[in-house]
Amino acid sequence: MVLNSPTANNKVSLIPGEKIANPSAPPTVTHGLSENVILTTVDDLYNWCRLSSLFPLLYGTACCFIEFAALIGSRFDFDRFGLLPRASPRQADLLITAGTVTMKMAPALVRLYEQMPDPKYVIAMGACTITGGMFSSDSPSAVRGVDKLIPVDVYIPGCPPRPEAIIDAIIKLRKKVATESMQDRAYTLQTHRFYERSHDLKVVPPILTGRYLQTGAHSAPPKVLMESMGMPISEAIAELAPEDKEI
Amino acid sequence: MMLKSTTRHVHIYTAIVANNELVPSDDKLTLDIDPDNEFNWSEDALKAVYAEFDRLVDAAAGEDLTDYNLRRIGSDLEHFVRQLLQQGAISYNLKSRALNYSMGLPRVEAEESAG
Ligand code: SF4
Numbered sequence: 001m002v003l004n005s006p007t008a009n010n011k012v013s014l015i016p017g018e019k020i021a022n023p024s025a026p027p028t029v030t031h032g033l034s035e036n037v038i039l040t041t042v043d044d045l046y047n048w049c050r051l052s053s054l055f056p057l058l059y060g061t062a063c064c065f066i067e068f069a070a071l072i073g074s075r076f077d078f079d080r081f082g083l084l085p086r087a088s089p090r091q092a093d094l095l096i097t098a099g100t101v102t103m104k105m106a107p108a109l110v111r112l113y114e115q116m117p118d119p120k121y122v123i124a125m126g127a128c129t130i131t132g133g134m135f136s137s138d139s140p141s142a143v144r145g146v147d148k149l150i151p152v153d154v155y156i157p158g159c160p161p162r163p164e165a166i167i168d169a170i171i172k173l174r175k176k177v178a179t180e181s182m183q184d185r186a187y188t189l190q191t192h193r194f195y196e197r198s199h200d201l202k203v204v205p206p207i208l209t210g211r212y213l214q215t216g217a218h219s220a221p222p223k224v225l226m227e228s229m230g231m232p233i234s235e236a237i238a239e240l241a242p243e244d245k246e247i
Numbered sequence: 248m249m250l251k252s253t254t255r256h257v258h259i260y261t262a263i264v265a266n267n268e269l270v271p272s273d274d275k276l277t278l279d280i281d282p283d284n285e286f287n288w289s290e291d292a293l294k295a296v297y298a299e300f301d302r303l304v305d306a307a308a309g310e311d312l313t314d315y316n317l318r319r320i321g322s323d324l325e326h327f328v329r330q331l332l333q334q335g336a337i338s339y340n341l342k343s344r345a346l347n348y349s350m351g352l353p354r355v356e357a358e359e360s361a362g
Binding site for chain 1: 248251252253254255258263264274275276277278279280281282283284285287288293297300301304305307308309310311312313314315316318325332333335338339340341342343344345346347348349350351352353354355356357
């Protein structure tokens, strides 16, 4: 098949005037580990141990986590799959991104992912983490799918997905873990391609201090609300009234 | 505090790398390209991304060093990586940790409709 040809430039089976956009190809680097002989029974035992004790990180950023919390409860009881929620990324090997991820949360999510020990897995839970969901058309800040941030092994559609759907995803992930081989471990390691340079941007004090509610801009309620509550309206706000009527 | 813009293929930090660690620095930027190996990179493609990074950072000279401006550079760079992919300069790594095709599925395109 064309898509699996050894080089991306192999156009032998394309008719003239056609090209492949977004090509895919196997890596050209080989790793020493992949040439070793590893007994498949060792692989199987190792995989069986891992898939029976996937420890998910307690990570929830929005409504999807409510369903995930239901899964932890006794009715759906996910401990029977050997899942134990962990509150530290250092002890977790499964990240279920339950909830919307914003650009402000993105560095924190990537950092949590990087802090998890290998081998690690990610399940994208809910429409928000697959495509941005209901925020995908007009939100200025929602990330359009966590696969734009970290590698995702299983996607669960739904808004929110039911706990049964999460169980289904976990079973699919267990199947994926079961087919893995230690020989391929080297390919999943991170490769850093660092490039360093100086810059001429202006250093300013941090703008994200978590104190924007105290800056004064948010201390007075909107005018309509103040009127209906019988609060005295300051002159500055009353001056805004003509504008309000236009709207 | 170290500022950063981290997306899947472009990590930008206001830091330098020393002894395999990021050390915060106010006057240096460090770029890391695709640490999770979603793509197969060639030397030329990497050089093109570094050059584009240089161009974007130079163009941002004089602006405030904030998360927002870093993210702007980062997302412009992601678009550039995507262009490289569509041109075929880089390709999806079939042995990567998870094959997500996060920048669009491979497809055959007639030359006229390209771009
Ligand atoms: S997918 Fe739906 S339920 Fe889940 S976080 Fe997004 S909006 Fe909430």
